[in-house]
Amino acid sequence: AEVRPVLEQTGSFVMELVPGTGAVLESMLVMIQTDGRTLEDAIGADLYLRTVQAMERRGFPESAIRDFKPWAAMVLLSLPPSTDGEILDHQLYRLSQKLGKKVKGLETVREQLEIFDSLSESDQIRLLQDALDIQDELPKILQRLLMTYLDQDLDGLMRLSDDYLKSENDSVALRFQEQVVHRRNRRMAERIEPMLAEGGAFVAVGALHLP
Numbered sequence: 001a002e003v004r005p006v007l008e009q010t011g012s013f014v015m016e017l018v019p020g021t022g023a024v025l026e027s028m029l030v031m032i033q034t035d036g037r038t039l040e041d042a043i044g045a046d047l048y049l050r051t052v053q054a055m056e057r058r059g060f061p062e063s064a065i066r067d068f069k070p071w072a073a074m075v076l077l078s079l080p081p082s083t084d085g086e087i088l089d090h091q092l093y094r095l096s097q098k099l100g101k102k103v104k105g106l107e108t109v110r111e112q113l114e115i116f117d118s119l120s121e122s123d124q125i126r127l128l129q130d131a132l133d134i135q136d137e138l139p140k141i142l143q144r145l146l147m148t149y150l151d152q153d154l155d156g157l158m159r160l161s162d163d164y165l166k167s168e169n170d171s172v173a174l175r176f177q178e179q180v181v182h183r184r185n186r187r188m189a190e191r192i193e194p195m196l197a198e199g200g201a202f203v204a205v206g207a208l209h210l211p
Contacts, residue, residue, distance in 0.1 A: 007202050010101065015106070031072035047125070054132055081139070107184070
């Protein structure tokens with residue numbers, strides 16, 4: 001309710017990535033191993049079993065993830081569990097289309113996912129292990145994130161990120177933060193600037209990019 005009147009008064013809606021069938025298909029192609037190995041080959045039998053069990057609890061059968069790269073499984077396990085609702089980005093996208101707004105994307109599928117692809121396989125495996133280790137705590141973490149976002153507390157969002165990095169306390173988490181947050185922040189900021197100069201742009205990005 002707070003967002004809609006602001007969007008209605010703007011000329012364009014800008015989001016990280018414009019959704020669509022093409023984007024989904026391209027992302028799936030990037031997430032799949034291309035060297036003939038399976039996910040189990042890459043991460044070992046024990047970690048693969050934990051991954052399969054966690055993904056099945058999310059509604060993904062083993063057949064759907066068998067050929068994934070380690071980072072692809074990690075990303076899916078880091079997302080909020082599926083609900084009957086629709087994420088805010090897509091609600092705003094559909095509303096913008098209904099209102100006849102110009103819709104622009106800040107990144108391409110390839111740009112978003114090559115950041116994960118550029119991580120070494122050992123880093124990908126470590127991040128997958130971390131994602132599995134926090135599955136039980138993930139609802140609490142996401143609830144803290146949600147309440148901090150709804151409070152419009154940018155400093156609080158930054159503290160949550162810092163607390164998570166301190167709990168990880170290793171160079172892998174720091175490299176991930178640099179690749180997935182800071183590097184993309186710089187790219188998105190450069191692309192947002194001329195849109196803001198034009199005026200009338202409503203820009204929506206993920207919560208951790210805001211602070």
